[in-house]
Amino acid sequence: MxxxxxxxxxxxxxxxxxxxxxxxxxxxxxxxxxxxxxxxxxxxxxxxxxxxxxxxxxxxxxxxxxxxxxxxxxxxxxNGMLIHSSAVVYNGKAYLFSAPSGTGKSTHASLWLKLLGDKAYVINDDKPIIRLIDGKFYVYGTPWSGKHKKDVNTRAEISAICFINQAKEDTIRVASVKEIFPLLLNQTVRFSEITETDKLFGLIEKLLTSVKLFRLSCTPNLSAAELAVRVMTGEYNES
Amino acid sequence: MKVKEGFVLRKVATTYAVVATGKRVKEFNGVITLNETGAFLWKILEKGASKDELVSALLSEYEVAKDVAEKDVSAFVEKVVSAKIVE
Incomplete structure (x- = not known):
């Protein structure tokens, strides 16, 4: 077998x-x-x-x-779970873009690739698995990678999770655990048993207090990625 | 009014969350987030209380003006009533 x-x-x-x-x-x-x-x-x-x-x-x-x-x-x-998201890896660190279906996760992730070229790749475009290992959160590629079938069979440490929504202008800000928690809960698998719910909440609590959290309102244009890359990675120089 | 059986309050980092468990999941699949005051009121509501009793409880626990307490309780009650998690 x-x-x-x-x-x-x-x-x-x-x-x-x-x-x-x-x-x-x-x-x-x-x-x-x-x-x-x-x-x-x-x-x-x-x-x-x-x-x-x-x-x-x-x-x-x-x-x-x-x-x-x-x-x-x-x-x-x-110690792992699904986060419905498109996950980009840049300089070895992963950035997860999550939102309800149809918001533009994949679109935004593809803009990162357009901007960053070979230095970035999509590890999973739809249903990555995340795991807590020795105190660090990693995102893994899985074959369940959405309609574009973009995934890489590897893992990367998660730097940030960003919830996105569509807007006419691009804006980004740091988000709180309180704000992200209910959004994240809608983008993973829930359980009806209380013991499993408690375990899930424990894992989410560790996740949300270990990685950077952002809210991004974005257009489908390259300008959105320019802003997000600059703020989320603190590395990209436009010149 | 009283919290329906099957709804539980949990603390997640700096925030509080109310979720359904067991059979209740079928009728309520969302999550309600509460601040510390909301969580305090929820715990009282688990045993059952009227709106006035919630205001009194808030006034005896926190140093807050009566009109502010009434406003907080009203907002809280509206939240839990509209979510249909109390009876």
């Missing part, structure tokens, strides 16, 4: 359709480490996705079910 390594978790995959193994091809693992778990999908899991989502092909729903199980495992055993 094929082994995969996503977010530094080695596992085997037991799927019904071939769609997910194909999607995960770049994450296949050929090393010696034994799989820690198996992610196994049943028709029941797919039916559950049908009830949660709109009508989609079953192979696609299976793919979502795999991601859900992966996130659950990583949350329970690995």
């Amino acid at each position: 094929h082994k995969y390594k996503i977010a530094d978790l080695v596992f085997t995959l037991n799927c019904i359709y071939s769609f997910t193994p194909k999607l995960c091809a770049n994450y296949e693992y050929f090393g010696e480490t034994l799989p820690e778990t198996e992610i196994s999908i049943t028709n029941e899991d797919i039916e559950k996705e049908v009830s949660l989502s709109v009508e989609r092909p079953k192979e696609y729903l299976e793919c979502i079910a795999v991601y859900r199980k992966l996130c659950e495992y990583i949350f329970k055993h690995k």
